[in-house]
Amino acid sequence: MNFRPRHRDEPEINLIPFIDVLLVILIFLMLTTTYSKFTELQLQLPVADASAQRDYPKEIMVTVAADGRIQVNQRAVTGRNVDAVGAALAEAAAQIGPAAVVIISADARAAHQSVVTVMEAARRAGLPRLTFATQSAARASNDE
Numbered sequence: 001m002n003f004r005p006r007h008r009d010e011p012e013i014n015l016i017p018f019i020d021v022l023l024v025i026l027i028f029l030m031l032t033t034t035y036s037k038f039t040e041l042q043l044q045l046p047v048a049d050a051s052a053q054r055d056y057p058k059e060i061m062v063t064v065a066a067d068g069r070i071q072v073n074q075r076a077v078t079g080r081n082v083d084a085v086g087a088a089l090a091e092a093a094a095q096i097g098p099a100a101v102v103i104i105s106a107d108a109r110a111a112h113q114s115v116v117t118v119m120e121a122a123r124r125a126g127l128p129r130l131t132f133a134t135q136s137a138a139r140a141s142n143d144e
Contacts, residue, residue: 058099060092060127064106068114080114085121093127105133 062085063071070077072088079085093100102122106115122130 058096058101060089060096060100060102062089062102062104062118062122064104064110064114064118066107066109068111070114070118080117082117082121082124085118086124089121089125089127093125098126099129100127101129101131102127103131103133 061071061073063074065071068080070080070085070088072085073092075088077084077088089102102118104115104118106118119130122128
């Protein structure tokens with residue numbers, strides 16, 4: 001019988017697999033986390049170059065005034081809702097054709113909702129081609 005004390009190996013913690021797992025978790029968290037800042041937006045609206053204007057042979061001009069009044073091809077629309085504007089756009093498209101381009105000319109002080117109403121009405125009337133009328137930078141500085 002061997003009564004000598006056995007020399008026991010000290011248990012050793014292998015840190016390399018532990019570090020590998022932690023790095024994988026860290027990379028996963030970095031890739032899946034969304035960062036958002038809640039700050040005030042500083043907007044500077046674009047000004048178009050007047051020389052880049054295009055002439056559309058089949059166009060429907062929609063004018064939105066600062067107080068929300070809407071005109072389609074120089075004729076006033078009686079209502080300001082989507083159905084009234086859509087009916088006026090459908091009537092204008094029936095005269096011009098389905099390939100008509102809707103040109104929205106909105107006042108700078110017009111409510112955003114008025115422009116969105118015109119866009120929704122054009123979509124419902126089956127007129128997917130929209131563009132916006134702008135003024136040149138020189139004219140914009142003269143108007144101020």
